[in-house]
Amino acid sequence: MNLLLSTLILLWICAAECKYMVYDTAQTIKAHKLNVHLVPHSHDDVGWLKTVDQYYAGANNSIRGACVQNVLDSVISALLDDKNRKFIYVEIAFFQRWWNQQSEVLKTKVKELVNNGQLEFINGGMCMHDEATPHYIDLIDQTTLGHMFIDREFGQKPRVGWQIDPFGHSAVQAYLLGAEVGFDSLYFARMDYQDREKRKNEKTLEFVWRGSKSLGSSSQLFTGIFPRHYDPPDGFTFEINDVSEPIQDDHLLFDYNVQERVNDFVAAAVAQANVTRTNHIMWAMGTDFRYQYAVSWFRQIDKFIHYVNLDGRVNALYSTPSIYTDAKYAADETWPLKTDDFFPYADKVNTYWTGYFTSRPTFKGYVRTMSAYYVAARQLEFYKGRNGSGPNTNALGDALAIAQHHDAVSGTQRQHVAADYALRIAKGYAEAEKVVASSLAFLTSLKSSGNHENEKSVGTFQQCPLLNISYCPPSEAVLSDGKSLVIAVYNPLGWKREEVVRIPVSSHDLIVSDSSGKEIESQLLPIFNASLKTRDYHVKAYLGKSPTTTPQYWLGFTASVPPLGFNTYIISSAKHTDTSSAMSTVWTSDSTNDKTVIVGGGNLKLHYATDEGKLTHYINNRNLVEESIVHSYSYYSGHNSTNQASGAYIFRPSGTFPIKSEGQKAFAVLKGPLMDEVHQQLNSWIYQVTRVYKEKEHAEVEFTIGPIPIDDGVGKEITTQITTSLKTNKTFYTDSNGRDFIKRVLNYRTDWDLQVNEPVAGNYYPINLGAYVKDENLELSVLVDRAVGGSSLVDGQIELMLHRRLLFDDVKGVGEVLNETICVLDDCKGLVVQGKYYIRIDPVGDGAKWRRTFGQEIYSPLLLAFAEQDGNDWKNSHVSSFSMIDASYNLPNNTAIITLHELESGTVLLRLAHLYEVGEDKDYSVMTSVELKKLFPNRKTRKVREMNLSGNQERGEMDKKRLKWKVKDSSEGKIARGGGVDPEKLVVELGPMEIRTFFIDIDNLIMFGSE
């Protein structure tokens, strides 16, 4: 009746005089109706099939017609046309590119659109980051960059997480990159198909997510999952080539269809309401790279809002996820509780998105290495004082931010896009390397010259980014004519470290002296042909030229480095009167009749059976741990079915095959005063070194895998297994983005009864820090140096996937086969990956100390810089040891400085992280504290403000604003968080898993002057 009447009136108006229609789009929420929140959005991948700049500029359109510049240009003009229209924007890497190109006039108009709520930034990091493969420090950094941009230009603080596309969702995303940055809610699309069905039936697609055991309800947020995907219901997509029927409401034209389309809208709304609590539903009106001609969408949404509201059965409105969140909150509902995470993700029976946990392992390794370098480089940039015009760390920060995108570090982009990410990081590194070199030169030169003019005369500190493949020109140079090599060893962590440093050298008569001039123990290990082959090929591939020298040995010595500081060591040629570096003894199986060889000069002993070269026992003489252990490799053959192949995203094995060692000929043991090494050439494409340091109680495994052979036409995914006899009851633990450990049970999910279709792929989880298993007596931990996939498919065993090379596309969009190669000129062969993992067995309850404290050392390795000295004057003219912090102080072993960064404004951003979870360790899972005065001795701290995690608002302000959700069946223990910081005492307390962020204004530089 109502509809009929209004249609008649419209008809009359138009028939009488006009063709121009005015649509009423001003609708807001109606309390007693079903409200359909229409949220216009474009999902703009920061690199995927095209590079970030190709997407931005609309280049390379033969791959895909996508131009983000068109999106932003046309959206802004459509918003200016009608003040009721709204749009959300998410990826700041794109927005910043666009913003920098606009006129002041347009910028003013855009600011107005932001202020009046038509344009809202949500999520607001540089990219929509992946949630499986990034480290939490990278997630924080990339979010901070975007949030600070939005705050600086618009004074806005994003309120909503919008992780619509990532392939699975992490606990750390919910609590750390959600609640702790000030979000009230989080929305996403992808989840396990079985879980989704259950949640639709039970109306639990929306809930409150408590991602951290330690921080509990203090870090929870409302979470909504779309019933299907992040696009509108079928029939409501309106890009110019889309097939949905537009509303045709002109009676003078054919195909008038207002009522049919209104009926479609109401039907789709009611269907969604049937699986949703409260009278609010949200439609994500857009999808990948949409709104390139924005008016094509807005025209239709205008009409739907107009006619649907005339119809009156449901209420349609322009909305944003913030408005939707507030409506959900106002409904005063008690929501179901969700803990842990949403891994692994399967969208169909045989389609587990667990391959990308390992895809592109060298890129993952590069991102991790550079992430740690960025942390260290910003510290050194801060010590020297930020350089206004010279090199800085910004480019590396930008490149790493983009690399966290869900098609970047995930390894799911096209090959040329992977190369583009790597190139950006390499350029950023080149600039940051200069920052590090000049800061070290500055800090070492302070002694000899009061005015620091000596900096130039120091000569440049060189660094060796290819040290992992034993390429380091400054250390390989033959020392002659009284010259010696100076090595500055920098420690980015807040506690003192003693670690063996290894560098390639060209001669054997060497002595190592510490900064006081005292000779210290050192060890030479011959570099074998396998390593030299890797070195020569890759130096040629990376630098375009062959190395001119060939190092003979690794030289190892123990560096002792103060917290947040450096120590220097001098390598010089030994005169025949000196006791030079100790040559390792080389043992091969031919040289003995013993059945067992024991490796390890300290507490840890590894037993190997000499006949097969197999690891058999792990024995720690200090804590009396004794356990049988087997270390093996195998591969999965990638399924090649057109139905579902194994590919860049998907892990779908069709069989598993052990990789047998091809005889014992290449089994060699090196022994010496600092470390023992076991070298094993398992086959022609797997080489492994197991290293036991005298002073450490873990085994370090360095693997070199590749090129994976594919001449049999079979793609392969290479795994390693560490197997013990622990009775672990199908239970294992993996970390969330390098932070909280989450309990996993084989073939089991907490939230629903799992129907097991893929018994291997469906039990794979992302690993960034490590994994462990335990029984009543022991725990076995394995830590990693980059993101990998892994599982515990057999009791007592941890399995890691280290490399994959596949021959079929998995039809999830990338449209390319994951078959990475490395080329010298036109000669290409399969990619070789070299990396490390670390193994330790502890009495049950003791493992956390190693996983957390040593885990942080893996993330932040010692940074080495090399200079040459003439004669003996270095020691007399330079500062040879330095710590930024008070000499009597170090950070507790459960605390790390994860950010120390002088911002462009001169304010210092400091982030402190507690490294332990509640209940994880009897000594370290406790409230801890850091004395800021001792972190910045000799400087005057003027003002300390505690900020939210992304540094865009004061913490107190954020806590006041955040919505307090009601949760069903919720009980929890007391949550420990540090209290306020007294401005006089300046002591920061940290509870388990707490991260606190501060802006500190410091008066420079009374600095280190008295040295």
Ligand SMILES: [Zn+2]
């Ligand atoms: Zn995407």
